[in-house]
Amino acid sequence: MNPSSPEQNERTQPRELKGLYKGVKVSVKTLDIVIVLCVLAIVLFVAVDLQSPGFTVSFDPNGGTDVPAQTQMYGEALALPSPPTREGYSFTGWYKDHACFELWNMEEDTIQSDLTLYAGWEKNLS
Amino acid sequence: MANPIANLQRISAEYSQMDKKDKRRFWTDGILNNALYILMLAFCIYTAIKQPNFVSWGSLGNLVVQVAAYLPMALGIAGCIVLTGTDLSAGRVCGLTAAVTGVFLQKSDFANKMFTSLPEVNGWWIAVTLLTVIAIGALIGLVNGFFVAKFSLHPFIVTLSTQLITYGIILWFFALNGNNGQPISGLSAEYKDFVGGELFRLGPARIPMYVLYAVILTALMWFIWNKTSFGKNMFAVGSNAEAARVSGVNVFWTTVLVHTLAGAMYGYSGFVEGYRAGSIAASTGLNYECDAIAACVIGGVSFVGGTGKISGIVLGVVILRIIFIALTMLGVDSSSLYIIKGAIILCACSLDMRKYLVKK
Amino acid sequence: MDQNVLLKMVDITKTFPGVKALDHVSLTVEKGTVHALMGENGAGKSTLMKCLFGIYGKDDGHIYLNGEEIDFKSSKEALDNGVAMVHQELNQALKRSVMDNIWLGRYPKIAGIAVDERKMYKDTMAVFKELEIDVDPHRIMSTMPVSQRQMVEIAKAVSYNSKVIVFDEPTSSLTEEEVEHLFKIINMLRDRGVGIIYISHKMAEIKRISDYITVMRDGQWVATERAEDLEMADIIRLMVGRELTNQFPPKTNTPGETYLEVKNITGMYNHLRDVSFSARRGEVLGLAGLDSSGRTETLESIFGVRTRKEGEVYLDGKRCFNRDPGESIKNGFALLTEERRATGIFSILNIRENTVISSLKRHLRFGLWLSDKSQREDTQRYIDALRTKTPTQETKIRALSGGNQQKVIIGRWLLTEPDVLLLDEPTRGIDVGAKYEIYQLILDLANKGKTVIMVSSEMPELLGVCDRIVVMSGGRVAGEVDARNTTQEEIMTLAAKYV
Numbered sequence: 001m002n003p004s005s006p007e008q009n010e011r012t013q014p015r016e017l018k019g020l021y022k023g024v025k026v027s028v029k030t031l032d033i034v035i036v037l038c039v040l041a042i043v044l045f046v047a048v049d050l051q052s053p054g055f056t057v058s059f060d061p062n063g064g065t066d067v068p069a070q071t072q073m074y075g076e077a078l079a080l081p082s083p084p085t086r087e088g089y090s091f092t093g094w095y096k097d098h099a100c101f102e103l104w105n106m107e108e109d110t111i112q113s114d115l116t117l118y119a120g121w122e123k124n125l126s
Numbered sequence: 127m128a129n130p131i132a133n134l135q136r137i138s139a140e141y142s143q144m145d146k147k148d149k150r151r152f153w154t155d156g157i158l159n160n161a162l163y164i165l166m167l168a169f170c171i172y173t174a175i176k177q178p179n180f181v182s183w184g185s186l187g188n189l190v191v192q193v194a195a196y197l198p199m200a201l202g203i204a205g206c207i208v209l210t211g212t213d214l215s216a217g218r219v220c221g222l223t224a225a226v227t228g229v230f231l232q233k234s235d236f237a238n239k240m241f242t243s244l245p246e247v248n249g250w251w252i253a254v255t256l257l258t259v260i261a262i263g264a265l266i267g268l269v270n271g272f273f274v275a276k277f278s279l280h281p282f283i284v285t286l287s288t289q290l291i292t293y294g295i296i297l298w299f300f301a302l303n304g305n306n307g308q309p310i311s312g313l314s315a316e317y318k319d320f321v322g323g324e325l326f327r328l329g330p331a332r333i334p335m336y337v338l339y340a341v342i343l344t345a346l347m348w349f350i351w352n353k354t355s356f357g358k359n360m361f362a363v364g365s366n367a368e369a370a371r372v373s374g375v376n377v378f379w380t381t382v383l384v385h386t387l388a389g390a391m392y393g394y395s396g397f398v399e400g401y402r403a404g405s406i407a408a409s410t411g412l413n414y415e416c417d418a419i420a421a422c423v424i425g426g427v428s429f430v431g432g433t434g435k436i437s438g439i440v441l442g443v444v445i446l447r448i449i450f451i452a453l454t455m456l457g458v459d460s461s462s463l464y465i466i467k468g469a470i471i472l473c474a475c476s477l478d479m480r481k482y483l484v485k486k
Numbered sequence: 487m488d489q490n491v492l493l494k495m496v497d498i499t500k501t502f503p504g505v506k507a508l509d510h511v512s513l514t515v516e517k518g519t520v521h522a523l524m525g526e527n528g529a530g531k532s533t534l535m536k537c538l539f540g541i542y543g544k545d546d547g548h549i550y551l552n553g554e555e556i557d558f559k560s561s562k563e564a565l566d567n568g569v570a571m572v573h574q575e576l577n578q579a580l581k582r583s584v585m586d587n588i589w590l591g592r593y594p595k596i597a598g599i600a601v602d603e604r605k606m607y608k609d610t611m612a613v614f615k616e617l618e619i620d621v622d623p624h625r626i627m628s629t630m631p632v633s634q635r636q637m638v639e640i641a642k643a644v645s646y647n648s649k650v651i652v653f654d655e656p657t658s659s660l661t662e663e664e665v666e667h668l669f670k671i672i673n674m675l676r677d678r679g680v681g682i683i684y685i686s687h688k689m690a691e692i693k694r695i696s697d698y699i700t701v702m703r704d705g706q707w708v709a710t711e712r713a714e715d716l717e718m719a720d721i722i723r724l725m726v727g728r729e730l731t732n733q734f735p736p737k738t739n740t741p742g743e744t745y746l747e748v749k750n751i752t753g754m755y756n757h758l759r760d761v762s763f764s765a766r767r768g769e770v771l772g773l774a775g776l777d778s779s780g781r782t783e784t785l786e787s788i789f790g791v792r793t794r795k796e797g798e799v800y801l802d803g804k805r806c807f808n809r810d811p812g813e814s815i816k817n818g819f820a821l822l823t824e825e826r827r828a829t830g831i832f833s834i835l836n837i838r839e840n841t842v843i844s845s846l847k848r849h850l851r852f853g854l855w856l857s858d859k860s861q862r863e864d865t866q867r868y869i870d871a872l873r874t875k876t877p878t879q880e881t882k883i884r885a886l887s888g889g890n891q892q893k894v895i896i897g898r899w900l901l902t903e904p905d906v907l908l909l910d911e912p913t914r915g916i917d918v919g920a921k922y923e924i925y926q927l928i929l930d931l932a933n934k935g936k937t938v939i940m941v942s943s944e945m946p947e948l949l950g951v952c953d954r955i956v957v958m959s960g961g962r963v964a965g966e967v968d969a970r971n972t973t974q975e976e977i978m979t980l981a982a983k984y985v
């Protein structure tokens with residue numbers, strides 16, 4: 001006789017669920033495995049991802065000369081690269097949006113995620 | 127239940143009477159049922175070691191701000207989950223209302239203003255905008271609710287359709303007046319003050335006005351869920367729709383109203399999201415419903431239907447946000463976050479099912 | 487060991503957290519006998535059977551089949567060893583055909599690959615012929631009534647050459663005629679030397695069919711006797727552990743003037759035709775009939791759950807439209823449904839929420855919010871009045887026994903202050919002791935001048951509680967009898983009128 005069989009049976013017996021899970025028949029043990037696998041997957045994924053941590057800040061020169069991308073950690077202030085150049089235009093700064101409306105604010109803005117900054121240009125009055 | 131200390135004493139008294147086998151079971155049950163909380167704690171500790179400024183007023187403020195932004199949508203969607211349904215259209219409705227908010231409240235002197243004939247932005251106009259976007263959200267919710275209640279269609283199907291339809295409307299909206307799909311920016315300062323004006327400071331973090339609004343909405347939803355006939359009927363329908371019908375509950379109107387209320391909440395979310403995004407694109411609001419659904423399930427609003435508490439939803443949103451803030455500070459990039467979100471939802475649903483089975 | 491002993495369960499013990507579900511229970515089944523297993527709900531009958539089939543593991547004790555010790559891990563293993571169970575709730579592949587269900591998991595094969603449909607058909611027909619079952623093996627399960635599906639389940643057990651067959655409440659959804667057929671089959675199986683364990687609540691059946699009766703109470707073995715040595719009163723005494731002198735409380739109500747009139751109800755989507763009857767104040771009116779004779783449909787049509795094609799309902803001479811349950815409640819009607827689990831309780835909500843759901847308006851303050859205090863008071867009042875056994879109001883209703891759940895739902899309806907109570911099988915699945923309380927409650931309501939209409943499949947219950955009985959047959963009213971001077975035979979004859 002197996003002394004642990006009552007609990008085991010209760011745990012391995014698939015049972016019907018209700019609501020949105022209607023028609024699902026699953027045992028507690030199966031769910032335990034799914035939960036453990038999910039948690040392991042999350043931890044593993046985070047661990048792998050942290051091998052190369054940081055956020056990529058790319059710069060869209062908007063027609064000017066290319067600027068290399070940077071990798072920075074969360075919350076750091078951005079060290080702005082030397083400005084690109086463009087024939088017949090002068091550089092007005094790095095903007096958060098393509099339409100060049102919101103300027104990247106060196107004092108207040110910090111890196112929170114992957115980011116692309118756009119170069120703003122003003123036509124030279126020659 | 128009410129007294130956590132007495133509860134703890136009861137548990138420890140029970141624990142001391144258990145034999146070895148039961149004790150082992152107590153621990154495995156405890157660890158598995160709280161897997162996500164433990165995961166959150168592990169991430170927090172690791173982040174705190176790696177990034178000392180994780181434990182600071184600044185990141186607490188950041189947490190409060192993010193929770194306030196994501197909470198209203200979760201509060202809305204929770205009602206649909208209580209009815210054993212869900213709502214996949216939430217994110218897109220939020221996107222649409224954000225776009226409408228943006229267009230209504232662009233600076234009058236902004237060069238790319240889409241509709242130049244709109245009036246000057248003032249307090250009244252902001253109120254009109256807010257009511258309009260809430261009405262738009264509620265209308266889409268009403269459509270969802272009507273089809274779910276009238277034709278007994280599965281909420282998945284109905285809300286998937288409205289999700290796509292709403293996206294179509296968003297794209298169409300962005301092409302209006304020669305805009306050609308450009309993001310909407312140049313929001314007026316009055317609007318920014320109304321939504322994002324400083325309430326108070328928590329260390330270096332600014333706590334914006336919408337935190338206050340989120341608190342008010344949470345209180346309102348708590349009242350609706352716990353103190354009104356509508357709330358009681360909602361739980362009854364979610365628990366057993368047929369029994370509710372026989373008991374004289376108007377199942378049709380309850381279902382329609384739950385979805386409408388949810389839609390109104392998405393409308394409000396869009397209003398805030400417009401400010402948060404700064405420049406509103408057609409993709410604004412994409413997949414927000416996944417966060418909201420995950421938060422609800424983590425917070426104990428079960429897909430089994432008929433159960434859930436407002437406090438649970440708040441807790442769910444907080445936990446999800448803490449995990450994401452911790453991961454972001456560690457430097458996990460946003461594409462990886464999606465994969466982690468997926469795993470969290472699967473895990474949360476398994477936990478939800480497990481709790482239901484073990485309780486029986 | 488005795489040659490005749492087929493199955494022997496000795497000292498079976500099973501503990502759930504906090505409860506001793508089985509306490510050294512023994513059961514011996516001999517070849518070619520029907521052994522009835524009786525006890526109130528929660529006495530441990532089902533648990534004992536689940537231990538036999540390995541659905542629960544037993545904590546202690548031994549099970550012998552033909553003298554060999556066995557310990558099944560699953561019902562499949564039990565089936566392979568000749569121990570079968572015909573479940574109360576049938577577990578079948580409803581979208582598949584009859585023979586698919588019978589041979590599921592052991593299809594005869596041609597060359598080990600293709601399923602041999604012809605052999606399957608032939609074998610099925612052979613079993614059916616033996617049992618005199620008239621069902622086409624190709625028929626899809628879901629198109630058949632429950633009774634026939636149950637026959638298929640029995641045929642399946644026989645096809646496994648089972649030596650022991652357990653019947654768990656087999657007659658709960660059968661008509662009299664089908665019950666007769668079932669008994670014939672059981673007798674046939676008995677003659678072939680099969681040992682049968684028969685679980686049921688229905689005394690009359692047990693007396694008729696069984697050779698031995700084992701009574702259980704609170705997880706303990708109480709007695710095993712030859713069936714002819716036990717009178718019905720003895721069985722009840724053994725089951726409840728006390729003398730129940732009367733199964734029914736004394737009738738004290740006096741019907742007054744005519745109150746409810748139901749005229750020519752014809753159903754839109756069912757077979758109800760021209761159902762008319764009337765009921766008086768303070769009267770308990772019974773609705774008798776076979777299954778699917780339209781009793782439930784009648785109540786549901788009056789209450790507005792089902793759509794009526796024609797027909798009117800008058801209350802005190804005033805017409806009530808009762809288009810939906812909400813309107814019916816306003817008009818003073820209440821309906822206790824037949825399927826408590828499916829349409830009665832909100833299983834995951836607590837007792838208070840279950841109690842107040844139909845009368846939320848009473849608790850509304852300033853038309854805005856619900857008062858917790860008055861909800862609590864109302865709930866407590868009916869917990870006390872109906873003597874519902876529950877630790878607190880916050881207890882989830884699914885934690886209560888069937889009888890107490892029923893009381894909570896009755897409390898829910900009494901809170902709506904109804905004048906007409908429609909009770910559909912109010913005592914189904916309830917202990918003998920609790921039944922008495924429900925009868926008393928029904929009579930109390932009648933004494934207060936309420937009109938009670940009660941549907942029941944248990945004839946003695948109708949005769950014991952009702953004043954008049956309307957007998958239905960095939961969706962029509964077959965006749966009306968006075969409960970005081972009628973017999974079960976008269977009612978049965980009427981019930982068969984339009985079948």
